[in-house]
Amino acid sequence: MGPPDLQNAEENQARRQQAPSALCRKVLLLVPDGRFVLSHFKPLIAVLRECAGEVVVVTHASGQEAEIEALGTRVIDFSCQSSISASRQLASAWALARLFEAESPDAVHLVSADPIVLGCLALKLVPPIRVMLHMTGLGLLGKASGQLLRLYQRAALRIVGSTLAKPTSYVLVESADSLDLLRKVGADPGPRFAILGGVGVDPQAFTALPPPGNDIPVAAFVGRMLRRKGLGVLMQACDRLAARGERLQLDLYGESSDADPDAIPAxxxxxxxxxxxxxxxxxxxxxxxxxxxxxxxVLPSLGEGMPRALLEAAACSRPLVVADAPGCRKFVRDGVEGFVVPSGSSAALADALQRMVRDPEGRERMGEAARLRVLQGFTQAHVGRSLKAAYLSLLGGAHG
Incomplete structure (x- = not known):
């Protein structure tokens, strides 16, 4: 038996060699951060390994290389973060284009707004490659405040639109609203799209849980600490609730990143x-x-795809209070799995929180409905079947 590092490398290579190659030889998967790969996209990697002989993950690895490679992939450490600085954006796109040339993939899979914009720009600098645009939310492509960000948004949408106009492209979105918005700004994929139920959730890993029995009800927010997640509105709603004499404990879970201009400082x-x-x-x-x-x-987001945190909470039989944002309203039916409130309205959010606080039986009933909704179309198995069908469409003529 060889040294541990050599043994692990041999095991990972064996996994890659065992992967079937029914559709193509190699797929490059671009994801912003290695932690994001591990928290959200293990099921996606499993599907890609069924479609390609080799899956190469291009990401800012954040020290997660070994864990990602243990999934049967190869990792290239690369920052996929987009930039509103034209010179930085072009330099990053040039470096990514050289990576595409060196790897010569059959397809590139771009996950989330930054890799999509950067990847589409890089693809203009190389011979045609099939590309899967995987929109987990529109980010700055959907909403932008300030003149500079709006200029960046318009330029980015033109780049994405020109990519989607090509027959070698396919787009995955998490709500029909996202698809409609793309079409309104001229980024129309035609029939080359699929609407996913987010990244899906494993209902065997996230099982139904009994009510926690708290004396004071606890509302939990799970997600990145970004202004577009509606956290300011949530704080205002909690103030309104306290002024009414209602008791609610709010727990926030998630990181604040200095690298994101929309991040709320710690x-x-x-x-x-x-x-x-x-x-x-x-x-x-x-x-x-x-x-x-x-x-x-609770998630009062001003714009959202299909949040994984929402699906995980629902699978655990927890009711949901969400803003009327695209992905959220696709899942939550008002009064069934929880409550849907107008985006940006702290008064409406406070009313919904109050109803949750005062109605433990309703919470339990809506929590049961939320888990049933997951089982009816938002599991990893459901999403996996849609992904395979999308790749069959994109790569159907690539093998042989």
Missing amino acids: SEISAWCAHRSARWQASINDVREVWRQADFF
Whole structure:
């Protein structure tokens, strides 16, 4: 038996060699961050390994190379973060184009807004490659504030639109609203699209949980600490609730990243929590522990795909309070799995939170409905079948 590092490398190589290659030889998967790969896209990698002989993950690895390669992939450490600086964007696109040339993939799979914009720009610098645009949410492609960001948005949409106009492209979205928005701005994929139920969730891993039995109900937010997630609106709603004499504990889970211009600084989040019945935890080892302790899920996002956190909470039989954003309203039917409130309305959100606080039997009923909704079309198995069909369409003529 060889040294551990050599043995692990041989095992990973064996996994890659065992992968079937029914559709193509190699797929490059671009994801912004290695932690995002491990938290959200293990099922996607499993599907890609069924479609390609080799899957290469291009990401800012964040020290996660070994864990990602253990999934049967090869990892290239590369920052896929887009930039509103034209010179930086062009330099990154040039470097990515050279990577595409060196790897010579049959297809490139671009996940989320930054890799999509950067990848589409890089693809203009190389011979044609099939491309799968995987929109987990529109990010700055959907909403942008400030003149500079709006200029970036218009330029980025033109780049994406020109890519989607080609027959070698395919787009995955998480709601019909996202597809409609793309079409309105001229980025129309024609029939080359699929609408996914997010990344899906494994209902065997996220099982139905009994109500936690808290004396004071606990609402949990799980996600990145971004302004577009509606956290300011949530704080205002909690203030309204407190003024009414209602008791609610708010737990926030998620990181604040200095690299994202939309991120809320950690100092601001801490200040929010210090003056309210709220707690913030930047990292979570096992998100199932959140749903063992929380009574319901809250996400007042101003724009969203299909949040994984929402699906995980629903699978654990937790009711949902969400804003009327595309992915959220696709899943939550008002009064069935939870409540849907107008985006940006702290008054409406406070009313919905109050209804949750006052109705434990309703919480349990809506939580049961939420899990049933997951089982009816939002599991990893459902999403996997849609992904395979999309790749069959994109790569049907690539093998042989």
